[in-house]
Amino acid sequence: MIWDWVENTALPGHRVTTKRELTGGYSNHNVAFTTDTGDTYVLRRYLGDDAGAVEAALARRLAGVVPVPEVIAIGHGALVSRFLPGRPLSEVLADAETDADATVVEDLGRSTGETLARIGTVSFAAPGFFADGTLTPGPPGIEPASGLDVFVDKCLAEGNAAGRLTDAEQRALRTHAARATPLLTAVHGLRRLVHSDFNPKNLLALEVDGRWRISAVLDWEFAFSGPPLVDVGNMLRDPRPPGFAEAFLEGFRAQGGDLPPGWRALSSALDVYALAAFLTRPPEHRYFQGALARIRDLLASAD
Structure with a gap:
């Protein structure tokens, strides 16, 4: 039983008194719980690959860089971390947006950009993906930002796009990926920390002294070493309240984030990896449906 592990190994001597399910992602299930000491934690259970060792190692690496939950224990395909206060961004x-409060939107946009720039200050020996808690990028010689055309073709062939994207739309997406693939050589070799799911559902915000700030960055299971523009593209994928994107980019630049020439086309091309991957999820999943809409917008703007 997972809760036996929590009480006897992760938090020995503690007893769980309350539980509350949190909104979760496709690859994990999260429960906030309080113990008899009055402390609150989060139990994160991985529904797919166990990324506990990677997330724990990244939490240690990011201490003092950006706010991340402290990891207490990993095991049994799960992770226990301290609960951090804040509301989902x-x-x-x-x-x-409902209240037409431009100051809040701009404060949060700027803080989000600053936070992302600080994430990008963490670097590694090479580009690649993390397989374990050593955070050694691999496999050797693999460039995360290469082969977009091959990846898109694979996702279309093996995923659930058939019958949801027309044949013409699938051909257009393949053509778009083929044209974008050579552009991405501009970011090959970059070896900065990439969150890879950097969007408002994975950020917490708090109001401090009348100003809103990012208080935590959550869900690091997809992180890798590569180009920070991946996260820029992710954050700008969907429409945001007026003023947010401009403040986000301003905060990113001010904190040292790099927006090279052609960054918009590059970040958009990098985001196609995620959109194509979403096509391999069940058609009823919200990410699948969102990907269809975003792909159609992308193809329309490319005409």
């Missing part, structure tokens, strides 16, 4: 932005 997605919720705060929705409220601010």
Whole structure:
């Protein structure tokens, strides 16, 4: 039993008194719980690959760089971390947009950009993906930002796009990926920390002294070593409240984030990896449906 492990190994001597399910992603299930000491934690259970060792190692590496939950224990395909206060950025932005509160939107946009730039200050020996807690990028010689055309073709062939994207749309997406692939040589060799799911649902925000700031960056299971423009493309994929994108880019630059010539086309091309990967998820999944809409927008703007 997972809760036996929590009480006897992860937090020996503690007893769980309350539990509350948190909104989760496709690859994990999260439960906030309080113990008899009054402390609150989060139990994260991986539904796919066990990324606990990687997330724990990244939490240690990021201490003092950006706010991340402290990892208490890993095991049994799960991770226990301390609960950090804050509201999902997605919720705060929705409220601010409803209230037409431009100051809140701009504060959060700027803080989000600053946070992303600080993530990019963490570097590794090479580009690549993390297989374990050593955070050694691999496999050797693999460039994460290469082969976009091959990746898109594979996702279309093996995923669930058939019957949801027309044959013409699938051909157009393949053509778009083939044209974008050579552009990405501009970011080959970059070896910065990439969150790879950097969007408002994975960020917490807090109001401190009348100003809103990012208080935590969550869900690092997809992180890798590569070009930070991956995260820029992710954050700008969907429409944001007026003023957010401009403040986000301003904060990113001010904190030292690099936006090279042609960065918009590069970040958009890098985001196609995620959109294509979403096509391999079940058609009823919200990410699948969102990917269809975003791909159609992308193809329309490319005409």
